[in-house]
Amino acid sequence: MSHTAHIPSHRKPRRSASKLALRAGVAGGVLSTIAVAGAAGPAHAEPVTETIEMPTLGSLGTDLASAVSASAEASQQEALDQSLMAQENAALQKAAQEAKKAKAEADRKAAAERAEKARAEAEAKAERERAEAAERAARAEARAQLATTSASTSDDDGSSDSSRSTTSRSDGSDSSDSSNGGSSASEEETTQAPxxxxxxxxxxxxxxxxxxxxxxxxxxxxxxxxxxxxxxxxxxxxxxxxxxxxxxxxxxxxxxxxxxxxxxxxxxxxxxxxxxxxxxxxxxxxxxxxxxxxxxxxxxxxxxxxxxxxxxx
Structure with missing residues (x-):
């Protein structure tokens, strides 16, 4: 290690080329202005006592920092807006999916209710048909029994009438009775049996x-x-x-x-x-x-x- 490594340097820090160019430009502009003013003025003009305030590098840095800050804020706001838009789109998609799912469930329940109602109506109709068939069968049986009873009664009445007619004729009833008996027999023959x-x-x-x-x-x-x-x-x-x-x-x-x-x-x-x-x-x-x-x-x-x-x- 050099024996002068820890000795602080007495050299002035180097300025950047941009700063040197800026200062040179400013100084040149000021000198040119003074020279023109001197040439145009009278020979015994009073010396200029006013000083011109030159822009400093500090104010330029502040403006640049403000611009950078504003740009960063705009970028951040834009990113925030995009994030909010993405969240809204995601929420809308989720809501649409949930609505579609809810509609499908409602349709399924409605279809199940219709099927249950149709089944209940079919069972009720079948029960009514069974009841009506049983009622008709009972009526048919009752009518058949009634028809059989009527036929039996008619046969018994016919035998009795025939017997009474034969007895009357054997007893020597008059011709008017015989005529009436013959008319009754004829009517019975033409009347259709049940x-x-x-x-x-x-x-x-x-x-x-x-x-x-x-x-x-x-x-x-x-x-x-x-x-x-x-x-x-x-x-x-x-x-x-x-x-x-x-x-x-x-x-x-x-x-x-x-x-x-x-x-x-x-x-x-x-x-x-x-x-x-x-x-x-x-x-x-x-x-x-x-x-x-x-x-x-x-x-x-x-x-x-x-x-x-x-x-x-």
Whole structure:
């Protein structure tokens, strides 16, 4: 190490080239101004006593620092604004996602509620249909029993009347009594006997459906088409029939419309090409699923005369 290393230097610190140039420029400008003023003034002009205040390097540094500070503040403010904008965009995206999720959940709940409501309505409808079917079956059974009882009573009354008529004639009743007895017998022969057995079951079932709706292709229990009703009525008596009207009218034997019995099948059109069928229920009446306007009705043969009839029983 040099023995002069710790001795402070007596040299003046070097000034930077920029500072030297600045000071030289300022000094040169001042001297030029003084020279011009001296040349233009009178020979005996008084010496200038005013001094010109020159800008100092300290004030220039302060202005530069202020500018740098202002620029830094502007940059910081811009960065803050960008950060706030990014936060707002993120908040908006999050809100949109939450709203979408909430809507999806609401739609799911609504769909579940609709499905539950539809299931409840289907169960209620099925329960009503079961109740109606049970009620119709009970009515059909009651009618069948009533028809059987009426047939039995009619047979008993006919036997008693016949017996009384025979006794009267054997006792030598007058001709007027014989004439009256003959008239009564004739009336009984022309009066159609009530349905019994399978025919009674067919008639009772058909009448129990009066008021039901007509639906093309309907086979019950609350809506029918013509052949669906006839097929179901015969099934109630334990007899299987084809499903289509022309197939039904092609079965059994053809009978005259003047010799109808309860349970006969009436048809409209040709026997092998019928387009409508119904069940004859006696007393000049029939039950059929007519159309969507009337549904299942009981009508007189005169209301819509059939083309023919067949007997299955």
């Amino acid at each position: 349905a019994s057995g399978s025919a009674a079951a067919i008639v009772s079932f058909a009448r129990a459906q009066v008021g039901d709706a007509y639906v093309s292709g309907g086979t019950g229990p609350n809506s029918w088409d013509c052949s669906g009703l006839v097929q179901a009525a015969y099934r109630a008596a334990g007899i299987d029939l084809p499903r289509i009207s022309y197939q039904q009218s092609s079965m059994g034997t053809s009978v005259s419309l003047s010799d109808l019995q309860p349970g006969d099948i009436l048809y409209w059109g040709s026997r092998s090409g019928s387009y409508h069928v119904a069940v004859y229920v006696g007393g000049g009446m029939y039950v059929g699923a007519q159309n969507s306007s009337t549904g299942v009705v009981e009508r007189s043969l005169d209301w819509d005369p059939p083309s023919g009839a067949v007997r299955i029983l």
